[in-house]
Amino acid sequence: MKIAVLPGDGIGVEIVAEAVKVLRALDLKFEMEEALVGGAAYEAHGHPLPESTLKLAKEADAVLFGAVGDWKYDKLERKLRPEQAILGLRKELGLFANFRPAICYEQLTHASSLKPELVAGLDILIIRELTGDIYFGQPRGRREAPDGAFAGQPEAFDTMRYTRPEIERIAHVAFQAARKRNRKVTSVDKANVLETFQFWKDVVTEVHAQYPDVELEHMYVDNAAMQLVRAPKKFDVIVTGNMFGDILSDEAAMLTGSIGMLPSASLNERKQGLYEPSHGSAPDIAGQGVANPLATILSAAMMLRYSLDQEEAARRIEAAVKDVLAQNLRTADIYSEGTTKVGTKEMGDAVVARLKAQG
Ligand code: IPM
Ligand code: MN
DSSP, X not given: OEEEEEEXXXXXXXXXXXXXXXXXXXXXXXXXXXXXXXXXXXXHHSSSSOHHXXXXXXXXXXXXXXXXXXXXXXXXXXXXXXXXXXXXXXXXXXXXXXXXXXXXXXXXXXXXXSOHHHHTTOEEEEEEXXXXXXXXXXXXXXXXXXXXXXXXXXXXXXXXXXXXXXXXXXXXXXXXXXXXXXXXXXXXXXXXXXXXXXXXXXXXXXXXXXXXXXXXXXXXXXXXXXXXXXXXXXXXXXXXXXXXXXXXXXXXXXXXXXXXXXXXXXXXXXXXXXXXESSOOOGGGTTSSOSOOHHHHHXXXXXHHHTSOOHHHHHHHHHHHHHHHHTTEEOGGGOOTTSEEOOHHXXXXXHHHHHHHTO
């Protein structure tokens, strides 16, 4: 088993170090190799996703990813920006299925901006299609508007598109995931306005015929955004396109009160995957040793489960994380009165200690 370790920028470096520490404490045999990505790679090699990093990622069974980005790269041309590294990895490895769970941990119920009773016990899974949609659709660019009221004026355009096989495969992923949960899928679209998403709705409905044991509902994205803050526990699995999934997964993450706690997985057809926290590189707190490493540690658990076939080890990590929360250890992002504030390293050490205590 080979893991490519790509810490990236900002707090990525600190939190990935803790996840690596936790993986090492498991006494499993895997090879870990580290490489630069994002702004760090741009500084060293002039490109956010150098050939050597891409090669390592392709050869590995899984990629453990930190975060990329910093305001200081905002002025670079788009293809050199740190974000292009993650988009490039998704595309090059064909990581079309993005799992973003939003789980509200018992001890953190009060960290949510919603009333505790709305989020207590919340456990929803957003499955975001990750390699299509307006993110990658061609053509895109700048030109002179060819028609319309502003013909001749400068304009910019992107293209929203989905092919049938792209929708079919993500729909299968969603229905299969729902079978392991509460057997309900909400497909989020904008079929009332967009042709792409009428097609999406039609294809998801067709695929559903193969899963009569799973309930399917369709919901417009604006309504889904509203329902997520009104009654989030009504959802089980949400499946949607790349852009709607980007937006709704941030919203769902915040319901749990602690984006610092949420892992994510991006898988291809061969179950090769990229695992990263749902949060970003947080340049404002980088290097201070205060970032929450738990999302990355939980991402490592997802990696063990989905790409490395180590369910038992995954559960051990998840149990250890619950234990440290029960011990009232908190990084600044989830701190509340009466708990003990710890830094990034101490949190990682605490998880390792709990793992060892499991015997
Ligand atoms: C995410 C991020 C990325 C996205 C950016 C960094 C390209 O927001 O993983 O959700 O939009 O997909
Ligand atoms: Mn996002």
